[in-house]
Amino acid sequence: MPKQVDHRERRETIARALWRVVEQQGWTRATMREIAREADASLGQVQHYFSSRTAMLVFAMEFASEQTSQRVTRNLDRLGSPPHPRDVLRVTLMEMLPLHPDARATSRMSAAYTLEALHDPQLHEQARLGLHDGRALTERLIRQAITDGHIPADREPAIETNLLLALTGFTPLLDFDVIDPDAALTAIDYYLDKLFACTPQPPER
Amino acid sequence: MPKQVDHRERRETIARALWRVVEQQGWTRATMREIAREADASLGQVQHYFSSRTAMLVFAMEFASEQTSQRVTRNLDRLGSPPHPRDVLRVTLMEMLPLHPDARATSRMSAAYTLEALHDPQLHEQARLGLHDGRALTERLIRQAITDGHIPADREPAIETNLLLALTGFTPLLDFDVIDPDAALTAIDYYLDKLFACTPQPPER
Numbered sequence: 001m002p003k004q005v006d007h008r009e010r011r012e013t014i015a016r017a018l019w020r021v022v023e024q025q026g027w028t029r030a031t032m033r034e035i036a037r038e039a040d041a042s043l044g045q046v047q048h049y050f051s052s053r054t055a056m057l058v059f060a061m062e063f064a065s066e067q068t069s070q071r072v073t074r075n076l077d078r079l080g081s082p083p084h085p086r087d088v089l090r091v092t093l094m095e096m097l098p099l100h101p102d103a104r105a106t107s108r109m110s111a112a113y114t115l116e117a118l119h120d121p122q123l124h125e126q127a128r129l130g131l132h133d134g135r136a137l138t139e140r141l142i143r144q145a146i147t148d149g150h151i152p153a154d155r156e157p158a159i160e161t162n163l164l165l166a167l168t169g170f171t172p173l174l175d176f177d178v179i180d181p182d183a184a185l186t187a188i189d190y191y192l193d194k195l196f197a198c199t200p201q202p203p204e205r
Numbered sequence: 206m207p208k209q210v211d212h213r214e215r216r217e218t219i220a221r222a223l224w225r226v227v228e229q230q231g232w233t234r235a236t237m238r239e240i241a242r243e244a245d246a247s248l249g250q251v252q253h254y255f256s257s258r259t260a261m262l263v264f265a266m267e268f269a270s271e272q273t274s275q276r277v278t279r280n281l282d283r284l285g286s287p288p289h290p291r292d293v294l295r296v297t298l299m300e301m302l303p304l305h306p307d308a309r310a311t312s313r314m315s316a317a318y319t320l321e322a323l324h325d326p327q328l329h330e331q332a333r334l335g336l337h338d339g340r341a342l343t344e345r346l347i348r349q350a351i352t353d354g355h356i357p358a359d360r361e362p363a364i365e366t367n368l369l370l371a372l373t374g375f376t377p378l379l380d381f382d383v384i385d386p387d388a389a390l391t392a393i394d395y396y397l398d399k400l401f402a403c404t405p406q407p408p409e410r
Contacts (some may be wrong), residue, residue: 026324028233108323114377115316119231128381135383162375162384162392169374170367172319176333178340179367187367194399 011049014039015060019105022060027112032056054122061113064106065130071095071102085145086196089138093167093188098174099181107171135165150196160195167191216254219244220265224310227265232317237261259327266318269311270335276300276307290350291401294343298372298393303379304386312376340370355401365400372396 017039021030032053036046050056075091076083098104117127139161145151151160167188173179222244226235237258241251255261280296281288303309322332344366350356356365372393378384 024324026320028321029324111320114380115231115320116233118313118380119229119234124381128383131377131381131383135378156395158388159392159395162378162388163372163396165378166374166392167368167371169371169376171374172336173340173367173370175319175323176329176336178333178336183363183367187364187371190361190364191368 007049011059012063014041014046014049014056015063017041018056018060019064019109022112023105023108027057027116030112054116054120057113057116058123058126060109064109067102068095068106085141085148085150086192088141089164090188090192092138093164094185096168097170097184099184111171135161138164145196149198152198155195164195212254216264217268219246219251219254219261220268222246223261223265224269224314227317228310228313232262232321235317259321259325262318262321263328263331265314269314272307273300273311290346290353290355291397293346294369295393295397297343298369299390301373302375302389304389316376340366343369350401354403357403360400369400 014035018030018035021034021038025034030053032046032050033043035056036043039046046056050059072088072091072095075095076087079087079091095103096107096110098107113123114127117123139157142151142155142157142160142164146153146155146157170179170184170187174181174184219240223235223240226239226243230239235258237251237255238248240261241248244251251261255264277293277296277300280300281292284292284296300308301312301315303312318328319332322328344362347356347360347365347369348362351358351360351362375384375389375392379386379389
């Protein structure tokens, strides 16, 4: 196996070990030593791949975002192409919330990262840009859906974007079993049905 | 001053020091020593009032919840009584989001507490109950608003409750300046206008 691929794979294995430690014990307890134990590696090996706990967190977060995007793409592919904007928003929200084990791991990872980034100048700008880009992408999708007649033309794209992103606030309710995954999905579908409340367009003549 | 009042006051002073450290540096860096420094006290004094970092976090969170409730009550009192259910929901959401310095301090406190509670069996049940009770209170308010004709009768109270609570998801967007406080308030008002979309009731004959 080429050395570079092996290097990347080792880093991903360690990142997954970090996810598991963060999910099961929290970021506070995710020491380099604990992550090494979980990755079945020595502390020296982990330090070879990551110079610091922060460097590892940055990589683990980027990897979590990639994995989340891939899950979204796979789910949309299953629905046939081109995907309807309602499905894109539904699947994206579903993969950002702790509704199943993989999404729970990346959601916990993201919560730990966000809280750490608030106070770490190295992470702050990266976290801000990630949120900013996600918001810009969502707003573009909503504007296009209005143009294409899927969302009523009197909806205000910036406000609708902010409200949709705020729905990630289901996370603590799900994490503490205050509501179950079905209740979150029902609420998301109810919300999206109201947003996409257009009568079907008549066929062009 | 009676000794018990003094004891409570000292604990509140230390809790406020903890809030400031959590807000400015994050929970990871909130050691007993750092909190003592911020409270202008010795480590021994802090340990006299709190047996552990967890005990301090529990008290600081209860105190933050009390302070948030008091801010909500004060804001509602200013609007005249009895308060309209739309105002109750608006003011409560506003005080839960990091929209001004006091609310930011209690919001950061609450985020740190929630993340810690996920993995600490001592805190887990307290956090779950807090979220559960807040949800139950909101659902009662919404059911009453439907009964009183403020919210259309075809709205489903459980779903509306979950969606409203999910709007606390504005927090990271505000914390990282991805949206500004005005944008969050505009979105909340837009959302509440749609929820309270009843024509005024005709006077009883």
